[in-house]
Amino acid sequence: QVHLEESGGGLVQAGASTKLSCVASEGTLSNYNLGWFRQGPGKGREFVASVGWSGANRFYTDNVKGRFTISRDNANNTVYLQMDTLKPEDTAVYYCAAYRSTHNWPSRNRGMYDYWGRGTQVTVSS
Numbered sequence: 001q002v003h004l005e006e007s008g009g010g011l012v013q014a015g016a017s018t019k020l021s022c023v024a025s026e027g028t029l030s031n032y033n034l035g036w037f038r039q040g041p042g043k044g045r046e047f048v049a050s051v052g053w054s055g056a057n058r059f060y061t062d063n064v065k066g067r068f069t070i071s072r073d074n075a076n077n078t079v080y081l082q083m084d085t086l087k088p089e090d091t092a093v094y095y096c097a098a099y100r101s102t103h104n105w106p107s108r109n110r111g112m113y114d115y116w117g118r119g120t121q122v123t124v125s126s
Contacts, residue, residue: 002027004096004117011123017084022096022117029053033077033099033106034072035113038092038122045095049081050106057104064090080106088126091120 008020020036035050049060049070058070069082079096097113107113 002098002115004115006096006117006120009120009122012086014124014126017065022079028078030074031100033101035097036081038094040092047108052104052106053101054104056078058085086124088124091124093121095119
């Protein structure tokens with residue numbers, strides 16, 4: 001069983017940057033693909049970014065390509081989401097998620113993820 005806890009976020013101005021962290025406890029992330037999802041006001045939970053257990057395979061939703069960067073530090077059981085050039089439409093609750101993998105292709109499908117953090121709010125002011 002893996003427990004995930006996000007940190008970071010808060011209120012930021014449009015065009016600014018922030019970095020989210022997610023630390024796993026009661027387990028290791030070494031054998032897990034990892035993802036970040038978000039849920040904006042009145043919206044469903046959508047895929048943001050994912051990274052495979054090797055750290056080599058990364059995927060992003062088109063809306064954040066070139067602005068967001070996902071990375072992982074398996075030694076510290078941590079996954080990060082660096083968010084640059086933030087836009088008001090990035091306002092959402094951001095969740096980290098994980099699922100055990102036997103391959104290195106991290107899914108974009110939220111249904112694949114078995115473990116979820118409680119989320120952290122990111123609000124981008126205009």
